[in-house]
Amino acid sequence: MEVDAVFIQATKHCPKLAVVEADDIPLIDLSVLKSHNSSEPDATAIRLLIYEIGEACKNWGFFQVINHGVPFKRRKNLEIVARKFFAMSKEEKKKVSRDDVIPFLGYYDTEHTKNVRDWKEVFDLTVENPTLFPVSHEPDDKELREYINQWPKNPPELREECEHYAEEVQKLAYKLLELISMSLGLPANHLNGFYNDHTSFIRLNHYPPCPVPHLALGVGGHKDAGALTILAQDDVGGFEVKRKTDGEWIRVKPTHDAYIINVGDIIQVWSNDRYESVEHRATLNSKKDRISIPFFFNPAHYTIVEPLEELIDDQNLAKYKPYNWGKFFATRKRCNFQKLEVENIQISHFRRRQWKAVKAVCSSSLVQTTHKHNQQLLNLALELSSPDAQAFDFSFNTGGEKSTVKPQAPIKLEAFILFLLDHRERAKHDYEQLKKTVDELQAFEQNVKLVKELKL
């Protein structure tokens, strides 16, 4: 069977044939939250649970939960009805197509992730019906619209099953939000206020069998833009996360009645990078089709997302500028529909200037040309930080025309060292890579001194 080239991934994104399954992915038991025999829950056990969740968010950016309180029947029923829906003819499904008037909700099969088409079809619905959202991504356009779910005639039980499911998973979402809040040292309900008019939605994902599972992806590598995702996957398997320690794609083996929880971009920003949104993707299967059902737990459209005041001080400056969630989401939606030449909007575009300055150092050819080792190192650093670097390429090289900043070289170098140290903390793998390239860190540090002595 011929496969349309729009589905084919660049070689570096193609899934490897040998699947890696890690056995240390955090599996967290929430049974302690249920108060048995109406007695108070065990305070020590809760403290331990909060600690476990904090560690999982920090080290992995995701975890699985069991004994979460969502009745298995609700999930199973929804999976069955989702299969029924996707088994209908295209013509039938397209009756509830997402279109220009209802751009977020209903059926569609043309989503692109990172500009390559996903091998999937989906049905989207909001949890609150209607849900208020900005009409346009344009910052000055203040028009809002009430988005209403589109329900197909068939299967008739789809609506009811979706609504039952949403109700139950929502309870879990609030529990997790509270646990995460406490793991950041904040009161349990600290984040709840953002959810008064929340914009959470549920997606039914269907990945048909694919004749070229080594060349295409169900969903290409991406980070979820919202706050928290609660994912149910069936027993076929295919969900993979990029492990923070070494950048390896790890397959998360389906665990009976477990949910996969991942921290999204908003929690990364709220936590000022203490917790990082993890990159993940869905791989395909040549024989079986697969269903997955993410619940995206997102705040009100008017939420201004920024690092939480309680988590910043002189030592931990806010790393992001505030942004409006509704506008961010609208911009994302606009790009996902079509193949564009530009990169989609990312939270890295809102990183604050002190971090930009660091990236500017990396792109300064003045520094790059001073020493071969440094050049390699800086190129690598530039690569590691490429999403940011793209967004603001200062190119202020030795009196070049575009020069807008005249930075002081010693300050720049210090900033660069800070950048490296930050990377060392955040991604040991990247640091190992850097280290390898310059032979060893010591050599690099000597080079830095050298550049300083040259007073560049």
Ligand SMILES: O=C(O)CCC(=O)C(=O)O
């Ligand atoms: O299908 C999966 O396992 C992942 C889906 C996903 O990441 C998404 O829809 O955002």
Ligand SMILES: [Fe+2]
């Ligand atoms: Fe996702």
